[in-house]
Amino acid sequence: MPLIKEAHKKFKDYLKTAKHRITPERFEVLEAALNQDGHFGADDLYVSMKSNKSNISRATVYNTLELLEQCGIVARRNFGDNISRFEASINRKNHDHLICTNCGEIKEFTSPRIQKIVDEISLELGFDPTGYSFNIFGRCTDKNCKHKHE
Amino acid sequence: MPLIKEAHKKFKDYLKTAKHRITPERFEVLEAALNQDGHFGADDLYVSMKSNKSNISRATVYNTLELLEQCGIVARRNFGDNISRFEASINRKNHDHLICTNCGEIKEFTSPRIQKIVDEISLELGFDPTGYSFNIFGRCTDKNCKHKHE
DNA sequence: TTCAGTGCAAAAACTTTGCAGGAGG
DNA sequence: CCTCCTGCAAAGTTTTTGCACTGAA
Numbered sequence A, B: 001m002p003l004i005k006e007a008h009k010k011f012k013d014y015l016k017t018a019k020h021r022i023t024p025e026r027f028e029v030l031e032a033a034l035n036q037d038g039h040f041g042a043d044d045l046y047v048s049m050k051s052n053k054s055n056i057s058r059a060t061v062y063n064t065l066e067l068l069e070q071c072g073i074v075a076r077r078n079f080g081d082n083i084s085r086f087e088a089s090i091n092r093k094n095h096d097h098l099i100c101t102n103c104g105e106i107k108e109f110t111s112p113r114i115q116k117i118v119d120e121i122s123l124e125l126g127f128d129p130t131g132y133s134f135n136i137f138g139r140c141t142d143k144n145c146k147h148k149h150e
Numbered sequence C: 001t002t003c004a005g006t007g008c009a010a011a012a013a014c015t016t017t018g019c020a021g022g023a024g025g
Numbered sequence D: 001c002c003t004c005c006t007g008c009a010a011a012g013t014t015t016t017t018g019c020a021c022t023g024a025a
Helices: A003-017 A024-035 A042-051 A058-070 A112-125 B003-017 B024-035 B042-051 B058-070 B112-125
Strands: A074-078 A084-088 A096-100 A106-109 A127-140 B074-078 B084-088 B096-100 B106-109 B127-140
Touching: A003 A024, A003 A058, A024 A042, A024 A058, A024 A084, A042 A058, A042 A084, A058 A074, A058 A084, A074 A127, A096 B112, A096 B127, A106 B112, A112 A127, A112 B096, A112 B106, A112 B112, A112 B127, A127 B096, A127 B112, B003 B024, B003 B058, B024 B042, B024 B058, B024 B084, B042 B058, B042 B084, B058 B074, B058 B084, B074 B127, B112 B127
Parallel strands: A096 A127, B096 B127
Antiparallel strands: A074 A084, A096 A106, A127 B127, B074 B084, B096 B106
16 A cells, blocks of 8 residues: 555544544645655645645644644654654654754664663653654764755 | 862863853853752743842853853753753763653653663764763653643 | 953744634534 | 634744843953
C-alpha cells in the first residue's frame, strides 16, 4: 500500500475513533506534511501550504499537526531552539538525531540499546514511558560545514 | 570551596578569557541562577530577580544565561514545551530526565552507558560531540500524579 | 576615553485563543 | 439540527533587537 494511502486510512480511522470530524482541511494538512522532506516547523508547513494557494488557516495547521502526532503519523521533535519540529513517522524506523550546532545539519542514527535503557530506567524509577528524545549536539566534520542554515 | 565562590571564580575567568566585561549585573544573574532550585526558565529568573527588587533587564538576563551556559555553569535543557530551561550544572554529575506528561514532574537519572553510546555514534558518523540531551516522556506511577503543574 | 554592556521598550518569532459563520454527522 | 471545525485576526509567550546612556578597562 502506498504510504500516502495508508496514512490517509490511519488518520481517518483515528478521527472516527476519537470522535473528531473528517474534514478536507485535515487531509490537506496530512498530505502537505508527508510532502515535506525531513524536519519541518508548524509555521513552515503553513507558509508552504499558503504559497501553494491553499486557503488553510494557521489554527487549522497547528490543530491538525497535533492530531497527526496523536495518531503517530508525524512525530514532534525538539532540537533545542524552541521550535517544535515535525517529521513523518509512519512506516519509519525509530531513530535519533545528531545536530550540528555550526551548520544546522541534522543526521539520523539508530541504536537499539537506547530503547533498552529507556525501559530499564523507567522500570527502576516507577514510570510508564510513552516516548523519548535523544539528541546529540556537536559539529560535523564535513569540510563544507559552514553557515549553511537550513 | 563553597559552590558559589567557585562558580564566581569560574565565571570571572571565563569572562576575561573570552574578552567579555566583568559587570555586577552578570554576577547578580549568576547568583540568582544558583539560588533557583531545579529547573527554571529564563523569564522565571528575570521575574524572580525583579521581585527581589533587582534593577536588572530582561536582555541582560538572557545574555548572561548564554554566557553561563558557554562556560558550563548552567546547562540548557529542553523538555518539549518550547521553553529553554536552565539548571545549575557546576559540580553536578551528568544526568538525564524523565518527564511526566501528566503532572509535569521531572525526575533525574544517570546512566554511564549513554555517554558511551554518544561517543560511539559520533565516531561512526564523523561528528565531534559537545553535548547531548536525553529525555524520557511518560507518566509517573505516583498515586498523587495529577495536575500538579510545576 | 572608548566601546561593550545595560535598561527599556518595541519588535520578532512561534503558538494559542475568541468569535462568527459554515459544514460534517 | 446541533456541534465541531474553520478562517481570520488578535492576543499570548518567550526571546531578540535597536537605541541612547553608562561604566569597566
